[in-house]
Amino acid sequence: MSDGAMERYLGAYALCVRDGAVLLARQAPDAVDGGRWTLPGGGVLPGEHPDNAVLRELREETGLAGTRGGVAAVFSHVFERTSERPWPPVHFVGLVYDVTAEPGDLVHEVDNTTDCCAWAPLSEVRTWPLVALAEFAVELLPDSHRPGNGAS
Template sequence: MAETADELPLLRRRRVAAYGMCVRDGQVLLARVTSPDGGERLWTMPGGGLEHGEDPLDAMTREVEEETGYQVEAERLLGIDSRRRSLREPGARIDFHALRVVYAVRIVGGDLRHEVGGTTDQAAWFDLDEVSSLSRVDLVDAALELHRTTPPTGRIARE
């Protein structure tokens, strides 16, 4: 007999990641993340998960360069976006918590290029007014809101 969702074990998972929000001349730098099977492609902020013991600022600069080819320098911490999701995987329910540290950055070197063999397959600049029409992850909207409002707590107000 198949187990119901309530009978499946509940696992808790947390992912801490850091991202660089680069805006210049009315455009924002984004990277396109691909699903493991290559079927889904969504735009996201350049950045990614921290390695064990890694500082978020160091992780952000490493990840942005890996995904875009640019060396960046943080100008300021924009904030931290915290999201929880209920996910399913074979044989378990997942209570997933994403903790996403977002920095405002500026480019200090490098040239735009696409990542090869990573989790993203493309990097590009988009006009800020074009972003709402892109297929994107919710982090893009959260980072843009942090950039736009610069909340003193570093946290987006949620209803």
């Protein structure tokens, strides 16, 4: 698989759909996948339960509180070292939770791994530059919420 030690990463991510849109956060320019969009979420801190991490990350990256549902899916991928990704290989595991975001104004995170958040219309989300996790999450949406299927 790789020629060196592989790092491990556990993250918890919020899949929030409301009014025909999915909530996304943009990776900051200096972050891995800078400029691409992902689900609000991130690393689970040592000793932290992922159930708590997903709501903490939602608040940090969007300013919104939320109500956590169950785990919708598990994203697992090995990112090898490439010229575009010169870091050590990493086994990335992301727990994707169904989350209902409470109404409120979005607040962009400052000086962290994301720099902006937005509700992406389901009819256009596939045209946004998405990270692999977000592409995976869009496929999780029920047919009625998938782009091109009359989502409202």
